[in-house]
Amino acid sequence: MILKDIVEKLQLEVLTGRSAIECEVIRGYAGDLLSDVMANTQKGDLWITQQFHHNIVAVAGMNELAGVVLVNGRRPGDVTISKAEIENIPIMVSTVHSFEFIGRLYAMGVTGIRENAEGV
Amino acid sequence: MQGEKKFYKRQEMVYELKVYQIMKSPVITVHPETLMSELRNILRDKGISGTPVIENDRLVGIISIEDFIKWQAECMEDCPLKQRMISEVKTVYAEEPLVHAVSTLESHGFGRLPVIERDTDKLVGIVTKGVIIEGLLRELEIDYHEEEIHRYRASHIFEDLIADNINLVFRYHVRGNDVERGGEVASGFKKSLLRLGIHPDICRRAAIATYEAEMNTIFYTTGGNIIVNVQPDSIHLKVQDNGPGIPDIQKALKPGFSTASDWIREMGFGAGMGLNNIQNCADEMDITSTVGEGTTLEIGINMAKV
Numbered sequence: 001m002i003l004k005d006i007v008e009k010l011q012l013e014v015l016t017g018r019s020a021i022e023c024e025v026i027r028g029y030a031g032d033l034l035s036d037v038m039a040n041t042q043k044g045d046l047w048i049t050q051q052f053h054h055n056i057v058a059v060a061g062m063n064e065l066a067g068v069v070l071v072n073g074r075r076p077g078d079v080t081i082s083k084a085e086i087e088n089i090p091i092m093v094s095t096v097h098s099f100e101f102i103g104r105l106y107a108m109g110v111t112g113i114r115e116n117a118e119g120v
Numbered sequence: 121m122q123g124e125k126k127f128y129k130r131q132e133m134v135y136e137l138k139v140y141q142i143m144k145s146p147v148i149t150v151h152p153e154t155l156m157s158e159l160r161n162i163l164r165d166k167g168i169s170g171t172p173v174i175e176n177d178r179l180v181g182i183i184s185i186e187d188f189i190k191w192q193a194e195c196m197e198d199c200p201l202k203q204r205m206i207s208e209v210k211t212v213y214a215e216e217p218l219v220h221a222v223s224t225l226e227s228h229g230f231g232r233l234p235v236i237e238r239d240t241d242k243l244v245g246i247v248t249k250g251v252i253i254e255g256l257l258r259e260l261e262i263d264y265h266e267e268e269i270h271r272y273r274a275s276h277i278f279e280d281l282i283a284d285n286i287n288l289v290f291r292y293h294v295r296g297n298d299v300e301r302g303g304e305v306a307s308g309f310k311k312s313l314l315r316l317g318i319h320p321d322i323c324r325r326a327a328i329a330t331y332e333a334e335m336n337t338i339f340y341t342t343g344g345n346i347i348v349n350v351q352p353d354s355i356h357l358k359v360q361d362n363g364p365g366i367p368d369i370q371k372a373l374k375p376g377f378s379t380a381s382d383w384i385r386e387m388g389f390g391a392g393m394g395l396n397n398i399q400n401c402a403d404e405m406d407i408t409s410t411v412g413e414g415t416t417l418e419i420g421i422n423m424a425k426v
Contacts, residue, residue, distance in 0.1 A: 035393035038328055039400065053387040055335075058303025062310065062327050079300070087307075 001025050001110060003046070003066050007092060010104055012069060016081055017090035025066045028110045030102055034059050041065055046110065048102055054080035061087045071098045133259055139221050140214040142255030143235045143245030149174040152181065152202035156191050159183065159201055172234045172243055173205050179234055179243050181205035186231075211236045214244055218255075221247050277316055278352045288316075288350040294334055296343040296361075299387070305346055306331035316350065322423055325401040326355050329419055332394040333359040339384050340364070341415070355421040365411035373399070373407075 003021045007014055014021060026044030031037045032051045041047060043064040049056065052074050060068050067090035070076060075093055076084075084091045094101055148166045150159070152175050163169065163185055170184030183205040191204050211234045212221045221233055225247070235245035278286060290312065292305040310327035314320070330346065337344045337359060344361030366372050373395050380390025399405050404420035 032388055033391035033393070034388045035332065035391045035397055038331065039393060039397045049388075051388040054300075055303050055388070058307055058331060061307055062303075062331055063324065 001108065003090060006046070006105065006108065006110070009108060010094060010096070010101070012092035012094050015076065015091045015093060016084035017067065017088045020088050021067070021090050023066050025110060028102065028105055028112050030098065030112075038063065040113065046105075048098065048105070050074050050098065052076040052080060054083050056080065056091075057083040057087055057089055060084075060089045066090070067092060069094060069101070071096060071101045133256055134219040134222055135217055137218040137255070137259065138214070139212055139216050139218055139235055139247060140245065142218055142221075142252060143214065143247050144251045145235075145245035147172060147234070147243060147246045149243070150183065150201065151175060152205070153200045155198050156188065156196075156201050156204060157198045159188050163188070170232050172209070172246065173201065174243060177242055179209060179211065179236065181207040182209045182232070182234065184231060209234060212247065213238045218252065222252065225249060225252075286352055290346075290348040290350065292334075292346040292348075294337040294344050294346060294361075296338060296341050298338055302335055302338050303331055305334045309346075309348065313350070313355075318350075318355075318423065322355070322421060326357070326421055329357060329398045329401040329421070332397045333357070333417055335389060336394055337361050339380065339389065344414070353423050355423065357417075357419045357421075359415075359417040361414050363412060363414045365413055366407070366409040366415055367411050369407050369409060 001024070003023050003025050006012065006025060007021055024044055025046045026042075027046070028048060029037060029041045029045045030048040031040070032049050034051065034053075034055055037047060037049070038059050041063045044066050045063070046066045047056075047060060047068045048071055049068060050070065050072050052070055054077070056068055056076075057080060059065075070091065070093045073093070073095040076091055080091070096104070148162075148168060149172050150162060152173050154162070163171070170182065170186075172179055173181035173183055181202065183201050187204050187206070210224055210228060210230060212224060214235050214237050224230065225233055232246055232248045234243050235247060236242065237244045290309060292309070294305060295301070306327050309330050310323050313323040313326060326348075330348070333346065337346075341361035342363060344359060347358045347360075349356040371377055374392070375396045376392040378390045378392035380392075384390040395407075398417070398419060401421070402419035403422045404418075406418045407415065409415040
Protein backbone atom coordinates (compact mmCIF):
# COMPACT_ATOMS: atom_id res chain seq x y z
CA MET A 1 0.00 0.00 0.00
CA ILE A 2 1.22 3.47 -0.85
CA LEU A 3 1.77 5.81 2.10
CA LYS A 4 -0.07 8.59 0.28
CA ASP A 5 -3.28 6.52 0.28
CA ILE A 6 -3.00 6.06 4.04
CA VAL A 7 -2.37 9.78 4.47
CA GLU A 8 -5.50 10.61 2.50
CA LYS A 9 -7.79 7.98 3.94
CA LEU A 10 -6.82 8.46 7.57
CA GLN A 11 -6.50 12.22 7.15
CA LEU A 12 -2.96 12.53 8.37
CA GLU A 13 -1.25 15.86 8.51
CA VAL A 14 2.11 15.49 6.81
CA LEU A 15 4.72 17.62 8.56
CA THR A 16 7.91 16.50 6.82
CA GLY A 17 9.23 14.43 3.93
CA ARG A 18 6.35 15.25 1.59
CA SER A 19 8.27 14.05 -1.43
CA ALA A 20 8.67 10.62 0.15
CA ILE A 21 5.01 9.76 0.70
CA GLU A 22 4.72 7.92 -2.59
CA CYS A 23 6.64 5.04 -1.03
CA GLU A 24 5.30 1.59 -0.35
CA VAL A 25 4.27 0.65 3.17
CA ILE A 26 5.11 -3.00 3.85
CA ARG A 27 3.96 -3.46 7.46
CA GLY A 28 3.03 -1.52 10.54
CA TYR A 29 4.73 -1.40 13.91
CA ALA A 30 3.65 0.30 17.10
CA GLY A 31 5.99 1.19 19.94
CA ASP A 32 7.32 4.03 22.03
CA LEU A 33 10.64 2.55 23.07
CA LEU A 34 13.29 3.40 20.53
CA SER A 35 15.45 0.32 21.00
CA ASP A 36 12.41 -1.88 20.68
CA VAL A 37 11.44 -0.24 17.42
CA MET A 38 15.03 -0.42 16.26
CA ALA A 39 15.14 -4.15 16.94
CA ASN A 40 11.78 -5.06 15.46
CA THR A 41 11.25 -2.96 12.37
CA GLN A 42 12.53 -3.25 8.88
CA LYS A 43 12.62 -1.31 5.65
CA GLY A 44 9.20 -0.08 4.56
CA ASP A 45 7.49 -0.35 7.94
CA LEU A 46 5.16 2.40 9.09
CA TRP A 47 5.82 3.29 12.71
CA ILE A 48 2.95 4.33 14.96
CA THR A 49 4.10 6.03 18.15
CA GLN A 50 3.52 8.67 20.77
CA GLN A 51 7.23 9.27 21.01
CA PHE A 52 8.27 12.62 19.60
CA HIS A 53 11.86 12.91 20.79
CA HIS A 54 13.98 13.76 17.76
CA ASN A 55 15.75 10.42 17.88
CA ILE A 56 12.67 8.95 16.23
CA VAL A 57 14.24 10.37 13.07
CA ALA A 58 17.50 8.51 13.65
CA VAL A 59 15.61 5.27 14.26
CA ALA A 60 13.39 5.74 11.21
CA GLY A 61 16.40 6.61 9.06
CA MET A 62 18.51 3.76 10.33
CA ASN A 63 15.89 1.15 9.53
CA GLU A 64 14.62 2.91 6.41
CA LEU A 65 11.07 3.06 7.69
CA ALA A 66 8.34 4.33 5.36
CA GLY A 67 7.38 6.98 7.87
CA VAL A 68 6.39 7.84 11.42
CA VAL A 69 2.84 8.55 12.59
CA LEU A 70 2.48 10.42 15.85
CA VAL A 71 -0.91 9.60 17.30
CA ASN A 72 -2.99 11.03 20.15
CA GLY A 73 -2.42 14.50 18.75
CA ARG A 74 1.23 14.52 19.71
CA ARG A 75 3.35 16.99 17.77
CA PRO A 76 7.12 16.99 17.28
CA GLY A 77 9.38 19.94 18.07
CA ASP A 78 11.40 22.01 15.64
CA VAL A 79 14.55 19.91 16.01
CA THR A 80 12.66 16.77 15.10
CA ILE A 81 11.05 18.49 12.15
CA SER A 82 14.26 19.88 10.73
CA LYS A 83 16.11 16.59 11.18
CA ALA A 84 13.31 14.70 9.47
CA GLU A 85 13.24 17.22 6.64
CA ILE A 86 16.98 16.76 6.07
CA GLU A 87 16.63 12.99 6.05
CA ASN A 88 13.44 13.27 3.99
CA ILE A 89 11.50 11.05 6.35
CA PRO A 90 7.72 11.55 6.46
CA ILE A 91 6.45 12.47 9.92
CA MET A 92 2.69 12.58 10.07
CA VAL A 93 0.35 13.45 12.89
CA SER A 94 -3.13 12.27 13.78
CA THR A 95 -5.43 13.36 16.56
CA VAL A 96 -6.85 9.83 16.70
CA HIS A 97 -5.73 7.69 19.67
CA SER A 98 -3.32 4.78 19.15
CA PHE A 99 -5.67 1.83 19.44
CA GLU A 100 -8.28 3.36 17.19
CA PHE A 101 -5.71 4.52 14.66
CA ILE A 102 -4.03 1.14 14.41
CA GLY A 103 -7.44 -0.50 14.07
CA ARG A 104 -8.29 1.71 11.13
CA LEU A 105 -4.90 1.07 9.58
CA TYR A 106 -5.37 -2.67 9.98
CA ALA A 107 -8.79 -2.43 8.37
CA MET A 108 -7.09 -0.85 5.37
CA GLY A 109 -4.96 -3.96 5.03
CA VAL A 110 -1.73 -2.99 6.78
CA THR A 111 -0.65 -5.85 9.01
CA GLY A 112 2.19 -6.25 11.47
CA ILE A 113 4.80 -8.89 12.18
CA ARG A 114 3.02 -12.21 11.66
CA GLU A 115 5.56 -14.32 13.53
CA ASN A 116 4.11 -15.90 16.70
CA ALA A 117 0.66 -14.86 15.48
CA GLU A 118 -0.20 -18.06 13.66
CA GLY A 119 -2.89 -20.15 15.33
CA VAL A 120 -3.47 -17.60 18.06
CA MET B 121 13.41 24.07 5.80
CA GLN B 122 9.95 22.72 6.40
CA GLY B 123 8.38 25.15 3.91
CA GLU B 124 6.41 24.27 0.82
CA LYS B 125 9.12 25.62 -1.44
CA LYS B 126 10.98 22.60 -2.59
CA PHE B 127 13.16 22.90 -5.61
CA TYR B 128 12.91 19.79 -7.67
CA LYS B 129 15.35 18.45 -10.21
CA ARG B 130 12.83 19.12 -12.97
CA GLN B 131 12.63 22.81 -12.07
CA GLU B 132 16.37 23.05 -11.77
CA MET B 133 16.69 21.62 -15.25
CA VAL B 134 14.30 24.02 -16.96
CA TYR B 135 16.26 26.91 -15.49
CA GLU B 136 19.67 25.55 -16.35
CA LEU B 137 18.99 24.19 -19.80
CA LYS B 138 18.98 26.48 -22.82
CA VAL B 139 16.38 26.17 -25.54
CA TYR B 140 18.98 25.13 -28.13
CA GLN B 141 19.97 22.13 -26.02
CA ILE B 142 16.48 20.73 -26.17
CA MET B 143 14.94 22.03 -29.42
CA LYS B 144 14.20 19.84 -32.41
CA SER B 145 16.30 20.70 -35.40
CA PRO B 146 16.21 20.86 -38.40
CA VAL B 147 12.59 21.92 -38.67
CA ILE B 148 10.06 20.80 -41.23
CA THR B 149 8.63 23.96 -42.78
CA VAL B 150 6.10 24.96 -45.40
CA HIS B 151 5.92 27.83 -47.87
CA PRO B 152 3.09 30.42 -47.69
CA GLU B 153 1.98 29.43 -51.18
CA THR B 154 1.53 25.77 -50.21
CA LEU B 155 -2.10 24.83 -50.70
CA MET B 156 -4.29 23.96 -47.74
CA SER B 157 -5.21 20.71 -49.48
CA GLU B 158 -1.55 19.69 -49.45
CA LEU B 159 -1.10 20.48 -45.78
CA ARG B 160 -2.85 17.36 -44.55
CA ASN B 161 -0.43 15.04 -46.37
CA ILE B 162 2.58 17.01 -45.20
CA LEU B 163 1.50 16.84 -41.56
CA ARG B 164 0.57 13.18 -41.83
CA ASP B 165 3.70 12.10 -43.67
CA LYS B 166 6.00 13.90 -41.27
CA GLY B 167 4.02 12.86 -38.19
CA ILE B 168 3.62 16.41 -36.93
CA SER B 169 0.65 18.50 -35.87
CA GLY B 170 1.84 21.90 -37.01
CA THR B 171 4.68 23.69 -38.74
CA PRO B 172 6.27 27.11 -39.20
CA VAL B 173 5.73 28.92 -42.50
CA ILE B 174 8.93 30.19 -44.10
CA GLU B 175 9.49 32.58 -47.00
CA ASN B 176 13.02 33.59 -48.08
CA ASP B 177 14.50 32.18 -44.87
CA ARG B 178 12.15 34.34 -42.82
CA LEU B 179 9.49 33.10 -40.44
CA VAL B 180 6.23 34.54 -41.70
CA GLY B 181 3.67 32.45 -39.87
CA ILE B 182 2.67 29.19 -38.31
CA ILE B 183 -0.02 26.72 -39.21
CA SER B 184 -1.35 23.70 -37.36
CA ILE B 185 -3.78 20.87 -37.68
CA GLU B 186 -6.34 23.00 -35.84
CA ASP B 187 -6.23 25.61 -38.59
CA PHE B 188 -6.67 22.83 -41.09
CA ILE B 189 -9.71 21.43 -39.28
CA LYS B 190 -11.23 24.88 -39.01
CA TRP B 191 -10.70 25.41 -42.71
CA GLN B 192 -12.38 22.09 -43.50
CA ALA B 193 -15.27 22.77 -41.14
CA GLU B 194 -15.94 26.03 -42.88
CA CYS B 195 -15.97 24.15 -46.23
CA MET B 196 -13.66 26.66 -47.74
CA GLU B 197 -12.29 26.29 -51.18
CA ASP B 198 -8.68 25.41 -51.59
CA CYS B 199 -6.32 28.31 -51.00
CA PRO B 200 -2.68 29.00 -50.23
CA LEU B 201 -2.13 28.47 -46.54
CA LYS B 202 -0.89 32.04 -46.09
CA GLN B 203 -4.59 32.93 -46.00
CA ARG B 204 -5.25 30.62 -43.08
CA MET B 205 -1.98 30.73 -41.12
CA ILE B 206 -1.37 32.70 -37.97
CA SER B 207 1.10 35.42 -38.85
CA GLU B 208 1.63 36.92 -35.40
CA VAL B 209 3.97 34.20 -34.20
CA LYS B 210 5.38 33.97 -30.70
CA THR B 211 8.96 32.79 -30.80
CA VAL B 212 11.77 32.08 -28.41
CA TYR B 213 15.50 32.70 -28.82
CA ALA B 214 17.83 29.72 -28.90
CA GLU B 215 19.99 31.10 -26.10
CA GLU B 216 17.11 31.65 -23.70
CA PRO B 217 16.61 29.38 -20.71
CA LEU B 218 14.15 26.60 -21.34
CA VAL B 219 11.87 27.96 -18.65
CA HIS B 220 10.90 30.85 -20.97
CA ALA B 221 9.75 28.43 -23.61
CA VAL B 222 7.82 26.42 -21.01
CA SER B 223 6.03 29.45 -19.61
CA THR B 224 5.19 30.85 -23.06
CA LEU B 225 3.73 27.53 -24.13
CA GLU B 226 1.81 27.31 -20.87
CA SER B 227 0.46 30.83 -20.71
CA HIS B 228 -0.69 31.03 -24.34
CA GLY B 229 -1.72 27.44 -24.65
CA PHE B 230 0.42 27.04 -27.76
CA GLY B 231 1.32 23.64 -29.10
CA ARG B 232 4.65 24.72 -30.58
CA LEU B 233 7.13 27.52 -30.44
CA PRO B 234 9.60 28.31 -33.25
CA VAL B 235 13.17 28.93 -32.09
CA ILE B 236 15.03 31.88 -33.61
CA GLU B 237 18.74 32.57 -33.64
CA ARG B 238 19.17 36.03 -32.20
CA ASP B 239 22.00 37.20 -34.51
CA THR B 240 20.58 36.09 -37.82
CA ASP B 241 16.87 36.15 -37.02
CA LYS B 242 16.62 32.78 -38.71
CA LEU B 243 14.53 29.82 -37.69
CA VAL B 244 16.85 27.23 -36.18
CA GLY B 245 14.54 24.84 -34.38
CA ILE B 246 11.21 24.19 -32.74
CA VAL B 247 10.01 23.24 -29.26
CA THR B 248 6.77 21.48 -28.37
CA LYS B 249 5.71 19.94 -25.07
CA GLY B 250 6.74 16.56 -26.45
CA VAL B 251 10.18 17.87 -27.42
CA ILE B 252 10.63 19.34 -23.93
CA ILE B 253 9.62 16.13 -22.19
CA GLU B 254 11.94 14.14 -24.42
CA GLY B 255 14.77 16.58 -23.74
CA LEU B 256 14.27 16.53 -19.97
CA LEU B 257 14.19 12.75 -19.92
CA ARG B 258 17.39 12.67 -21.96
CA GLU B 259 19.09 15.04 -19.51
CA LEU B 260 17.85 13.00 -16.54
CA GLU B 261 19.22 9.90 -18.17
CA ILE B 262 22.62 11.55 -18.55
CA ASP B 263 22.53 12.57 -14.88
CA TYR B 264 21.44 9.12 -13.86
CA HIS B 265 24.15 7.51 -15.91
CA GLU B 266 26.77 9.73 -14.26
CA GLU B 267 25.34 8.84 -10.88
CA GLU B 268 25.58 5.17 -11.74
CA ILE B 269 29.21 5.52 -12.77
CA HIS B 270 29.83 7.42 -9.56
CA ARG B 271 28.19 4.70 -7.53
CA TYR B 272 29.99 1.99 -9.41
CA ARG B 273 33.31 3.60 -8.66
CA ALA B 274 32.52 3.98 -4.98
CA SER B 275 31.22 0.47 -4.64
CA HIS B 276 34.39 -1.03 -5.96
CA ILE B 277 36.71 0.94 -3.78
CA PHE B 278 38.12 -2.16 -2.18
CA GLU B 279 38.85 -3.69 -5.59
CA ASP B 280 40.40 -0.46 -6.81
CA LEU B 281 42.76 -0.04 -3.90
CA ILE B 282 45.87 -2.11 -4.26
CA ALA B 283 47.48 -3.38 -1.09
CA ASP B 284 48.07 -6.62 0.73
CA ASN B 285 45.84 -5.41 3.52
CA ILE B 286 43.28 -2.64 3.46
CA ASN B 287 41.94 -1.13 6.62
CA LEU B 288 39.81 2.01 6.58
CA VAL B 289 39.56 3.68 9.97
CA PHE B 290 36.64 5.87 11.01
CA ARG B 291 36.97 7.79 14.25
CA TYR B 292 34.13 9.56 16.03
CA HIS B 293 34.01 11.42 19.27
CA VAL B 294 30.84 11.20 21.35
CA ARG B 295 30.16 13.78 24.04
CA GLY B 296 28.48 12.66 27.23
CA ASN B 297 24.97 14.03 27.79
CA ASP B 298 24.79 15.49 24.29
CA VAL B 299 21.36 14.06 23.58
CA GLU B 300 20.71 16.69 20.93
CA ARG B 301 23.26 15.14 18.63
CA GLY B 302 22.45 11.57 19.50
CA GLY B 303 22.40 9.31 16.48
CA GLU B 304 24.53 11.53 14.29
CA VAL B 305 27.57 9.27 14.47
CA ALA B 306 25.52 6.21 13.54
CA SER B 307 23.74 7.82 10.62
CA GLY B 308 26.94 9.39 9.29
CA PHE B 309 28.72 6.09 9.57
CA LYS B 310 25.89 4.26 7.84
CA LYS B 311 26.01 6.68 4.91
CA SER B 312 29.77 6.18 4.62
CA LEU B 313 29.39 2.41 4.58
CA LEU B 314 26.73 2.63 1.89
CA ARG B 315 29.05 4.82 -0.16
CA LEU B 316 31.71 2.14 0.12
CA GLY B 317 29.25 -0.18 -1.58
CA ILE B 318 28.85 -2.44 1.43
CA HIS B 319 25.74 -4.62 1.43
CA PRO B 320 22.73 -2.72 2.86
CA ASP B 321 22.01 -5.48 5.41
CA ILE B 322 25.54 -5.19 6.76
CA CYS B 323 25.27 -1.39 6.80
CA ARG B 324 22.06 -1.64 8.76
CA ARG B 325 23.51 -4.02 11.35
CA ALA B 326 26.62 -1.91 11.78
CA ALA B 327 24.50 1.25 12.05
CA ILE B 328 22.15 -0.18 14.70
CA ALA B 329 25.08 -1.43 16.79
CA THR B 330 26.77 1.95 16.43
CA TYR B 331 23.57 3.79 17.31
CA GLU B 332 22.99 1.84 20.51
CA ALA B 333 26.63 2.21 21.55
CA GLU B 334 26.51 5.90 20.75
CA MET B 335 23.38 6.46 22.82
CA ASN B 336 24.82 4.46 25.72
CA THR B 337 27.92 6.64 25.63
CA ILE B 338 25.77 9.78 25.63
CA PHE B 339 23.45 8.74 28.45
CA TYR B 340 25.70 6.86 30.83
CA THR B 341 29.21 8.20 30.41
CA THR B 342 31.11 11.45 30.39
CA GLY B 343 32.02 10.88 26.77
CA GLY B 344 34.00 8.53 24.62
CA ASN B 345 35.29 7.53 21.23
CA ILE B 346 34.02 5.22 18.56
CA ILE B 347 36.67 3.76 16.31
CA VAL B 348 35.65 1.61 13.40
CA ASN B 349 37.96 -0.46 11.25
CA VAL B 350 36.48 -1.44 7.93
CA GLN B 351 38.23 -4.19 6.05
CA PRO B 352 37.13 -5.92 2.84
CA ASP B 353 35.64 -8.81 4.79
CA SER B 354 34.82 -7.40 8.21
CA ILE B 355 33.82 -4.41 10.29
CA HIS B 356 35.31 -3.99 13.72
CA LEU B 357 33.82 -1.45 16.10
CA LYS B 358 35.49 -0.31 19.31
CA VAL B 359 33.71 2.01 21.73
CA GLN B 360 35.72 3.39 24.62
CA ASP B 361 34.54 5.70 27.36
CA ASN B 362 35.98 7.20 30.51
CA GLY B 363 33.54 5.92 33.00
CA PRO B 364 31.74 5.31 35.25
CA GLY B 365 32.01 1.64 34.23
CA ILE B 366 29.58 -1.29 34.51
CA PRO B 367 29.65 -3.16 37.86
CA ASP B 368 27.94 -6.34 36.61
CA ILE B 369 28.20 -6.96 32.88
CA GLN B 370 26.12 -10.15 32.93
CA LYS B 371 23.29 -8.26 34.54
CA ALA B 372 23.61 -5.40 32.07
CA LEU B 373 23.29 -7.86 29.21
CA LYS B 374 19.92 -9.16 30.46
CA PRO B 375 17.08 -7.97 28.22
CA GLY B 376 15.05 -5.36 30.03
CA PHE B 377 17.71 -4.49 32.56
CA SER B 378 18.33 -0.79 32.67
CA THR B 379 19.72 1.79 35.00
CA ALA B 380 18.18 4.63 33.01
CA SER B 381 16.77 7.53 34.93
CA ASP B 382 13.26 8.84 34.40
CA TRP B 383 14.25 11.60 32.02
CA ILE B 384 15.97 9.07 29.75
CA ARG B 385 12.95 6.77 29.80
CA GLU B 386 10.60 9.59 29.01
CA MET B 387 12.42 10.18 25.77
CA GLY B 388 11.83 6.57 24.78
CA PHE B 389 15.24 5.27 25.75
CA GLY B 390 16.22 3.02 28.60
CA ALA B 391 14.25 -0.02 27.48
CA GLY B 392 17.10 -2.26 28.58
CA MET B 393 17.52 -3.51 25.04
CA GLY B 394 20.51 -1.57 23.80
CA LEU B 395 23.17 -4.17 24.48
CA ASN B 396 20.87 -6.91 23.23
CA ASN B 397 20.36 -5.06 20.01
CA ILE B 398 24.10 -4.75 19.65
CA GLN B 399 24.53 -8.43 20.36
CA ASN B 400 21.94 -9.34 17.74
CA CYS B 401 23.69 -7.23 15.13
CA ALA B 402 27.18 -8.47 15.86
CA ASP B 403 28.93 -11.70 15.04
CA GLU B 404 31.30 -11.17 17.95
CA MET B 405 30.95 -8.97 20.98
CA ASP B 406 33.13 -8.34 23.97
CA ILE B 407 32.72 -5.93 26.88
CA THR B 408 35.34 -5.14 29.44
CA SER B 409 34.70 -2.62 32.17
CA THR B 410 36.33 -1.30 35.28
CA VAL B 411 34.19 0.70 37.67
CA GLY B 412 35.56 4.18 38.03
CA GLU B 413 37.71 3.89 34.89
CA GLY B 414 35.56 3.08 31.92
CA THR B 415 34.14 0.56 29.54
CA THR B 416 35.36 -0.84 26.25
CA LEU B 417 32.92 -2.49 23.92
CA GLU B 418 34.20 -4.34 20.90
CA ILE B 419 32.10 -5.89 18.22
CA GLY B 420 32.86 -7.62 14.95
CA ILE B 421 30.64 -8.00 11.91
CA ASN B 422 31.61 -10.55 9.33
CA MET B 423 30.86 -9.30 5.83
CA ALA B 424 30.96 -12.64 4.12
CA LYS B 425 27.83 -13.47 6.13
CA VAL B 426 24.90 -11.63 4.61
